[in-house]
Amino acid sequence: MSEQSSVRLDGQGTTAEAVSDEVARSEEASILLDGQKVPFSEGQTIMDAAMAAGTYIPHLCHNPEFKPHGSCRVCVVTVNGRTAAACTMPAQKDQVVETSTEALQTERRRLLQMLFVEGNHVCPACEASGNCQLQAVAYYVGMLSPHYNHFYPQRPVDASHPDFFIDFNRCILCELCVRASRDMDGKDLFAISGRGINSRLVVNSPSGRLGDTDFHTGDKAAHVCPVGAILFKHQGYDKPIGERLYDRQPISEVGDARAAEQGDQSNE
Ligand code: SF4
Ligand code: FES
DSSP states (O other), X not given: OOHHHHHHHTTSSOOHHHHHHHHHHHTSOEEEETTEEEEOOTTOBHHHHHHHTTOOOOOSSOOTTSOOOOOSOTTEEEETTEEEETTTSBOOTTOEEESOOHHHHHHHHHHHHHHXXXXXOOGXXXXXXXXXXXXXXXXXXXXXXXXXXOOOOOOOEEOOSSSEEEEGGGOOOOOHHHHIIIIISSOOOEEEESSGGGOEEEEOSTTSOGXXXXXXXXXXXXXXXXXXXXXXXXXXTSSOTTSSHHHHSOHHHXXXXXXXXXXXXXXX
16 A cells, blocks of 8 residues: 555545545546556557557557557457457457457467568568567567468568668568658658558659658658668668667667667767
8 A cells, every 4th residue: 555545544644635536547538458447538549558558569560659550469468358450449448458468478479470471571681680670579478489480571672762771581560650741740751552462562653762852861760660661861871789778778678769879879
């Protein structure tokens, strides 16, 4: 029992206002998140409530600065026994939510394994290694192998821009750069073209090359890629492997801080 509560129960300092606050708090809408009562407010999703409470739910296409997208399904949780995407499922009073049962972690591993084989993710050769959310989430859920056969798709690398390159082999189609460029930068430089297995990221310029756009280091879209698909030039190995964000702390502790760290680096 908190010190504040015991003071009230002792009858010292108890006021009608304090009692009414206490009643309001006890009536606050909440969900039961892994057995803990977690409050939420109107309009919040389960992901929002969990993040506010400091509970990490693995995610890739979600970034709290953007509207939920709900495409990667890595944030799968159970709500009253049924699976749902935490980033799109609205929090509702008294939901019983589980975030990390073995069945959920197995499902996440399966989703991540498919992401790894659909693209060409060669972590030891990637400048984003140690700063990559895909890699960090895979470690977090205990993915030890790709399990499925690699597709080895043939995808290009666009090095036409003076400050960036895009390695389409690593794109997981989260659309964060699409959303950032359209909704925050007002440039609409990226889009997803095609459907299903043929979906791919494209650059909205007459040539389809990034170098023919006004993409800029200050753009929000330059700082949101959760993998190593959009990378800054001139910064290769500035920070050695082993000292990078997720080398130092698991993603469950630092969450989406990679974008902030990248922003710091670009301003150095
Ligand atoms: S380039 Fe990066 S941010 Fe853009 S869709 Fe691909 S993975 Fe997402
Ligand atoms: S983080 Fe929820 S679906 Fe991608």
